[in-house]
Every structure is written in structure tokens, then in C-alpha cells.
Amino acid sequence: MSPTADPADSPQRFPRGRLAAAGVVILVLLVVAAWSGLTHWQLARASAQFEAGSYTAAQESADRFLAMSPFERHKGHFAAGTALAGDGALDDAEAELETALSTAPARDQCAVRVNLALVQEGQGDAFRDADDVDAADDRYDAARTTLTEAPEECRPDGSPQDEEMDSQEQRVDESQEEMNNPSSEGEGDSDGEESSGESDGGDSEDGDGGGGGGGSGGGEESPGGSGDDTAGDEESGEGDERMEELERRRQESEERHSQTNEGGTGSGVRDPGSKPW
Template sequence: MNRIARVWATMRLLTKVNLIVGTVLLLAFSYVAVTVYFGAASQVRYASNDFPGAKKAASAFLTLSPIQRHIGYYNRGTAEAAVGDFDPAQTDLESALEITPPAHECAVRINLSYVYEKQADQVADQDPDQSKELYDRSLKTLEDAPEECQPEKSEEQQKSDEAKERVEDKKQGQQAKEDGTEEDDSEGDDSQDGDQSSEGSEGDSDSGEDEQGEESGEDEKPDDSDEGKSESEKKRDELKERGENSEKNQQQQGPGGDGGRSTPEKPW
């Protein structure tokens, strides 16, 4: 009887241990499954243009997961950038960059550069100095990418090069607009001085034009080429054209535009 009792007690103990271990494993599996679900849900909802849903899923992932938190910050920042919430997107993507492994940094840097670029676009007309600073920050974010994340001729390198070229064009266009404005101001001052000096010689020029008209016997046709323009006028026209092109590109890259990027790269 004592032997049977001992066996029975041992079996009851093993059953309790198995139940406890099974419960712990089930809870752990459920925890991992829910965490993975929210990580994947942020990608699926982003792909279906459900950006608020993608943000919520990424936030839930951050709440649950103690590991790979850079994925949560990256996905949430990407969803925020997609709807134009660039300030919180900047915070999340900068947090992601601090803890992302070097091999995966390029994805974070490309979207963080995109956020800086869009912030620069927003203040380009109101604060040109801040706009240039943000364009520089956008370029530096791309240039500081480690080699591990952008092997030669890789997709990451191609995306990074395209982003650099786009930001450089915007930066040069912004500078061209400023230079064109300064050039217009200086031309206005010169023209005022020229008008004052020409008043004294107006009579002489009229008589000279009459004599030339009599000698030629025919009217001269206006010349539309750049040959009749001074160097300052040519430079002014060139700067003005570059500034207009930059502004046009910025408008095309906004919501509904057909040029450049209107949303950041997809999340992980």
C-alpha cells in the first residue's frame, strides 16, 4: 500500500509540474505570437494604405516586445511620415537609428532623410536658412550610412543615391531662388542709377536715333536671343529658371504629385 501511495503521489507531482510548464510555454508562445502579429500587421496595414492602423500596430509591438524595438520605432515613424506627421516621425526614426544594427541602418536612414527633406520643403519659403540646414541634415544622414547596409549596386545604394540627387537638386534650387532675388534687387538699384544718368543725355540719344534711322531706311527687328543681354541679365534668368524648376519639383513630390517620393519606403 505504501508503495502504491508513493507512486500515486509521484504521478500527481509530475502532473502538476507538467501543467505548470505547459501553461508557461503556452503563455510564452501566445506572447510571441501576438508580438509577431502586431509586427506583421504594421507592414500589412501600411501596404493597404491604412497608415493610422499601421501606427497603432507598431505602437502595440513596442509595448509588447523587449527585443528588436528598432523595428517598432521604424514602422511607427514610417507610418507617421506617410501622413505628414513629420515631427513625431523624426523622433521615432531617430530612436530607431540609435539601436538599429549597422546591417539594417540604410532603411532607417533613407526614411529619416526623407523626413528631413519634407521638413525642409515646408519651411523653404518662410525660413530659407532653416530649409538649407534641413537639406544638409538629410544629405548627411545618407552619407553617414555604413558600408554593411549598402553593398555596391544594391537596392539600398540605388535608393540612397536617388535620394541624394533629389535633395541636392532641391538645395541648389533653393540657393538659386535666393541668388535670383538678390540679383533682382541689385539690378533694380542699377536701373535707378541708369535712369538718372540717362535723363541728361536723352536729347542727344534722340537726335542720334533720327540720324541712324535716316541712314538705314528700315526698322530693326528685335533680337530674342541672349546675344543682346548682359552677363548679369543672363545669370539672373538662369537663376530664376532653376528656382522655378525647384519649386515645380517640390510641388510634384507633394501629395497627389507624380514626381519624386510622396511617401517613405515601406516598413519592415
């Protein structure tokens, strides 16, 4: 008889079923990893295209991300809205950014609110330029609300993000105040009319006094007119100084955008403040 084999000396063999299951799990993990990398590559691509000024291509990359990924969809809507804003399509940009804001976690709301407020501010500027004051007021109010309702995570005291939002709020306030309370050119015209009326009265009186007096009255009109011109020049100078101050503040705001967002200029229409993810 042959000796009985010791089971301990036999080589261990895994059932084929276990090997097949392990292979399937590994394959699934590889597919998921590849899918995740591909979807997030679309976001990275959108960001690069946005920085290059290819806004249509950036929007297409964002749309592909949304078509592929059921997760973190707020990032796709943010990227699409930012690209649309860069292309000047402010109404469509607002819709995408509103969607992003409605689903974004608190930590991601900051960038969304910055760009959404910039879009709403741009809409307000457009209505202001079209002399539609009511619509402009509505858009400026919306921009202010977007910023003031930001969660605390977005605005720690003294942080660049808090300073940026403060700057946005100040700019919106100034634009709205300038629109609703413009420097009154009518006052200068009114003063001129009153002065003219007074001069006419002086002429009449001088005329009653005689021909020589009338000549003297006519001579007095020139200094009066010069005074009106001086007042008009002063008002014009004040208006110019105001515009220069607003432009200086706008440029400072854009510089802060650039520092915060690694090179984005952040005008609110051409280049929104926060780049796509």
C-alpha cells in the same frame, strides 16, 4: 506464502510532481508562442494598414506592439515613425525614427536611415518653401549626414540600397544648391535697366541732333526691348528645363523606391521609402 513480485515487472509511474512541472513548462511555452505571434502580428498589421493608406491605424498597431513587446522595440518605433511620415507629421516622425535608429542593429539601420533621411528632406523642402533658408539648410544637412553615416552593411557597392541612398543624396544636394544659388532673375532686370539707360542716352543724343533724329531714336527702342524680352525668355526657358530635369530625377527616384520596397512610392512625405516591418 505468495511469491515475491519482481520490481522489473511493475509498471513505471512518474511522480505527480514531474508531470505537473512538465505541464507548466508546456503551458508557458504555449503562452510565449501566442504572445510572440500576437505582437509580431501587430507589426504585420501596421504594414498592411500603411500600404492601404490607413496611417492612423498603422500607428495605433505600432503603438500596441510597443506596449506589448520588450524586444525589437526599434521595429515598433520604425513602424510608428513611418506611419506618422505618411500622414505628414514630419516632426513626430523624425522623433520616432531617431529612437528606432538609436536601438536598431546594423542590419536594420538601412531602412530606418532611408525613411529618416526622407523625413528630414521633407522638412527641408517645407522650410525652403517658407523661405527659411537657414532652417532648410540644417534639415538638408541632417538628411545627408543620416545617409553618409550608414554602416557598410547598408551600402554594398552596386546594390539597390546603395543606389537608392546615392539618389537620395543627389536629390538633397540639388535641392539645396537650387535654393542657395537660384537662377538670378535680378540679372535680367539689371540688364534691362542698363539697356533702358543706354536707350535713354541714345534718345538724348538723338534729341540734341534734331526732331527727326529723336524720332529715329524712338524707333530704335523697340528692337532693344525685344532683345531684353528674348533674354528673359531664354532665362525662363532655362529655368523650366531645370525644373523638368529635377522632376524627371524625382520620378526616377520614386520608381527605384517602388522596386526596392515592393510597391512603395517613397515620396518622403506621403509614402516613405521603406514599409514598416
